[in-house]
Amino acid sequence: MSPIISDIIKIIIWPPLWQLIVLGLLLPLGVVVFIIWFERKTAARVQRRIGPYHVSPRIAGGLQLVADLMRYMFQEIIIPKTVDVAPFIMAPLIALILSILPVVAMPFTSNASYFPIGMRYSLIVALALITLSPIFVIVAGWASNNKFSLIGGMREAYLITAYELIVMVSFLSASAATGSFDLVKIVEAQAGGKWLGLLNPLALLAALIGVLLSTSGFPFEIPESEHEVVAGAYTEYSGLVYGINMGAAYLKRMVYSILIALVFLGGWRPYTPGPGFVSGYLIPSIVVFIKATILMMIFSFLRAVYGRYRLDQALDIAWKYIFPLAVAGFGLSLALAYLGIY
Amino acid sequence: MSGIVRGNVGFNDLKIPGMWSRKIGKDLYEVFIGPQHPGSGHMRIIIRIDGDIIVEAEPDMGYVHRTMEKLSEGRAWIKAIPLFERMAIHDACNVTLPYVRAVEKLLGIEAPLRAKYLRVLLCEINRIAAFLYGFGIFGVFLGHSTMYMWPFGDREVWVELAEWLTGARLTHTYPVFGGVRRDVPEGFTDSLRKAIRYMRRRLEDYRKIFVDNPVIRARLEDVGVIPRNLAIELGITGPNLRASGVRYDVRKNHPYEVYDELDFEIPVFQEGDAYARVHQRVQEILQSLRILEQVADWLDKHPREPVMHERFWKTAPPLYKKIFQETGRVKLGAVMAIMKIPQGKAYERGETARGEISYYVESDGGNKPYRIRIHSASARNALVYKYIVPGHRVMDLPAIYGSIDYFPPEADR
Numbered sequence: 001m002s003p004i005i006s007d008i009i010k011i012i013i014w015p016p017l018w019q020l021i022v023l024g025l026l027l028p029l030g031v032v033v034f035i036i037w038f039e040r041k042t043a044a045r046v047q048r049r050i051g052p053y054h055v056s057p058r059i060a061g062g063l064q065l066v067a068d069l070m071r072y073m074f075q076e077i078i079i080p081k082t083v084d085v086a087p088f089i090m091a092p093l094i095a096l097i098l099s100i101l102p103v104v105a106m107p108f109t110s111n112a113s114y115f116p117i118g119m120r121y122s123l124i125v126a127l128a129l130i131t132l133s134p135i136f137v138i139v140a141g142w143a144s145n146n147k148f149s150l151i152g153g154m155r156e157a158y159l160i161t162a163y164e165l166i167v168m169v170s171f172l173s174a175s176a177a178t179g180s181f182d183l184v185k186i187v188e189a190q191a192g193g194k195w196l197g198l199l200n201p202l203a204l205l206a207a208l209i210g211v212l213l214s215t216s217g218f219p220f221e222i223p224e225s226e227h228e229v230v231a232g233a234y235t236e237y238s239g240l241v242y243g244i245n246m247g248a249a250y251l252k253r254m255v256y257s258i259l260i261a262l263v264f265l266g267g268w269r270p271y272t273p274g275p276g277f278v279s280g281y282l283i284p285s286i287v288v289f290i291k292a293t294i295l296m297m298i299f300s301f302l303r304a305v306y307g308r309y310r311l312d313q314a315l316d317i318a319w320k321y322i323f324p325l326a327v328a329g330f331g332l333s334l335a336l337a338y339l340g341i342y
Numbered sequence: 343m344s345g346i347v348r349g350n351v352g353f354n355d356l357k358i359p360g361m362w363s364r365k366i367g368k369d370l371y372e373v374f375i376g377p378q379h380p381g382s383g384h385m386r387i388i389i390r391i392d393g394d395i396i397v398e399a400e401p402d403m404g405y406v407h408r409t410m411e412k413l414s415e416g417r418a419w420i421k422a423i424p425l426f427e428r429m430a431i432h433d434a435c436n437v438t439l440p441y442v443r444a445v446e447k448l449l450g451i452e453a454p455l456r457a458k459y460l461r462v463l464l465c466e467i468n469r470i471a472a473f474l475y476g477f478g479i480f481g482v483f484l485g486h487s488t489m490y491m492w493p494f495g496d497r498e499v500w501v502e503l504a505e506w507l508t509g510a511r512l513t514h515t516y517p518v519f520g521g522v523r524r525d526v527p528e529g530f531t532d533s534l535r536k537a538i539r540y541m542r543r544r545l546e547d548y549r550k551i552f553v554d555n556p557v558i559r560a561r562l563e564d565v566g567v568i569p570r571n572l573a574i575e576l577g578i579t580g581p582n583l584r585a586s587g588v589r590y591d592v593r594k595n596h597p598y599e600v601y602d603e604l605d606f607e608i609p610v611f612q613e614g615d616a617y618a619r620v621h622q623r624v625q626e627i628l629q630s631l632r633i634l635e636q637v638a639d640w641l642d643k644h645p646r647e648p649v650m651h652e653r654f655w656k657t658a659p660p661l662y663k664k665i666f667q668e669t670g671r672v673k674l675g676a677v678m679a680i681m682k683i684p685q686g687k688a689y690e691r692g693e694t695a696r697g698e699i700s701y702y703v704e705s706d707g708g709n710k711p712y713r714i715r716i717h718s719a720s721a722r723n724a725l726v727y728k729y730i731v732p733g734h735r736v737m738d739l740p741a742i743y744g745s746i747d748y749f750p751p752e753a754d755r
Contacts, residue, residue, distance in 0.1 A: 047495070048491070147373050219485075304488050306486070307484035307486035307489075310560070310738065311736075
């Protein structure tokens with residue numbers, strides 16, 4: 001092998017780059033395409049329809065999403081005269097980047113040579129990066145200069161106040177239990193089937209609902225609620241930029257799912273990472289992705305069952321029931337730590 | 343909800359003769375919901391919001407006005423039936439039946455008993471289909487996509503039955519002056535009973551996924567309360583009126599066709615909120631199924647007879663009678679198109695899926711109507727937005743809109 005090719009391969013599998021591009025963007029995008037297909041198919045199944053079919057009948061309409069993506073790519077991007085152009089274009093792009101950026105703080109293996117960025121506070125950093133993207137939804141709504149966009153952006157702002165604390169407290173209950181902010185240590189502490197989600201279901205439930213609130217999944221699909229605010233903050237968007245907006249929401253949910261898989265569902269366990277790229281990096285990350293995909297499937301199934309709550313009811317539920325639940329989960333984690341389970 | 347503001351909020355401050363004026367509110371955000379909006383029908387609701395609370399709401403109708411009353415003056419009497427069907431195409435028989443009955447009144451004839459039963463049959467099929475349509479729209483307004491697809495799919499059962507009976511899925515033009523266009527096909531009542539059983543089963547499924555769903559209950563309970571006196575004051579009709587505790591149904595209070603011979607009840611709910619209106623419609627469907635069962639029994643027990651008035655058979659060529667005996671289909675001759683209706687005035691009313699519809703028909707003895715005045719249910723029901731929406735949150739608007747089951751083409755005519 002010539003040195004140039006091996007250098008290129010080294011650069012590609014350089015953990016931070018590999019993590020952001022492959023595990024942060026490409027693989028989640030593939031999972032998202034699958035999840036959207038799955039969502040449409042399960043909803044169709046529940047609703048006694050066929051769902052996507054005509055684009056590729058042999059694989060049950062699996063290429064429908066690719067076709068939709070093509071349509072978004074070649075659709076004219078209309079930028080209304082009244083919008084503030086720079087934030088209007090930049091907001092979805094920054095939101096997309098910020099949606100996948102938390103992945104660089106999440107290790108997918110215990111093999112130290114494949115840590116994206118080795119650090120002791122990876123859980124805190126990942127959570128901090130996740131909370132940045134909603135700001136740009138609000139920016140998009142404001143820059144659109146449209147009443148529905150503005151109301152949609154404001155709803156997002158309301159909901160941040162509801163879910164942010166829940167997400168933080170419920171995820172940090174893992175630190176309370178294991179005594180570490182390092183995701184690797186949190187995962188390794190769950191070895192041998194001691195999944196935090198099983199021992200502390202309260203925190204897991206609070207985290208799941210917090211993620212639903214955060215990514216506007218049903219029954220909390222409020223900022224984009226079609227029948228009041230058309231498409232919420234994305235009303236004025238069209239073409240690829242609209243597609244990026246929608247993709248960013250799903251990617252964010254995927255990143256959250258990965259984090260839940262790491263923190264509550266034992267990460268790459270029961271697999272024990274060995275040396276080398278394949279057994280030390282590839283297989284553990286696939287295990288994590290499978291767990292995250294199952295979570296995504298659960299999230300998408302809710303669409304077929306629930307309507308959406310009212311904005312004030314969502315805030316009500318979040319503060320009156322889910323936040324105490326998250327705090328109780330935190331307390332349970334402290335109890336687990338006191339009993340010396342971790 | 344406690345904060346319902348009644349009356350003309352902010353509209354009384356300035357009075358200009360002949361003008362409708364409004365004081366501009368400070369800190370109010372004006373949002374135009376419709377007519378190009380996924381949450382509005384062919385209408386517009388202008389809402390002014392303070393934060394998340396709607397302070398004023400103005401229903402702005404008229405986007406699908408087709409001058410039906412005027413159009414009907416320029417065409418033959420029978421051709422007005424397909425025209426009036428366009429008010430509510432999925433409720434076609436209910437909407438046109440009072441017109442047919444009013445003209446029959448002027449002619450001084452009455453349809454044969456079998457035709458009356460057949461009219462009731464299609465009326466109830468239409469009613470169920472219209473309720474299911476309303477449920478579907480309501481479901482998607484609340485973000486419940488399953489409740490959008492299920493009723494629309496189950497509505498197909500009734501639409502197919504109507505097609506089998508009349509030949510058309512929606513605009514049937516089934517009742518005509520003196521009777522109906524077709525007798526029931528062979529095996530129709532068996533399929534009807536099957537559909538009734540199926541619908542009862544499906545209503546149980548709806549209850550599980552929609553009516554008893556905690557999210558839906560949270561969205562609908564105590565939302566959009568129409569108090570009993572307001573409902574009477576505004577002249578609201580139909581299921582919305584009955585959900586507010588008023589026992590009024592044209593089928594019972596002013597029975598027409600064979601409704602007085604059939605055994606059914608008028609469900610009434612006292613709460614008057616959106617959730618009561620959901621229950622009301624479920625109960626109405628159950629009562630319609632009950633009526634249909636009785637009609638099916640009657641049709642099975644009684645022999646076939648001509649489904650048109652004998653005056654029609656006198657004027658029709660013998661061939662027409664032969665065609666009817668062979669196929670069960672009434673062939674309408676040219677005589678129907680040039681028919682002159684005796685001079686006079688007639689008023690008839692009927693109960694559609696959305697409430698009471700009434701026709702005032704005036705004839706000058708010609709072959710075209712002199713004047714037809716229609717008063718439809720949706721036009722009355724739409725007024726309610728102005729009075730019950732203020733005080734609610736923005737997200738309550740689709741819930742209230744859907745629960746009223748407002749149908750703009752019927753209101754605008």
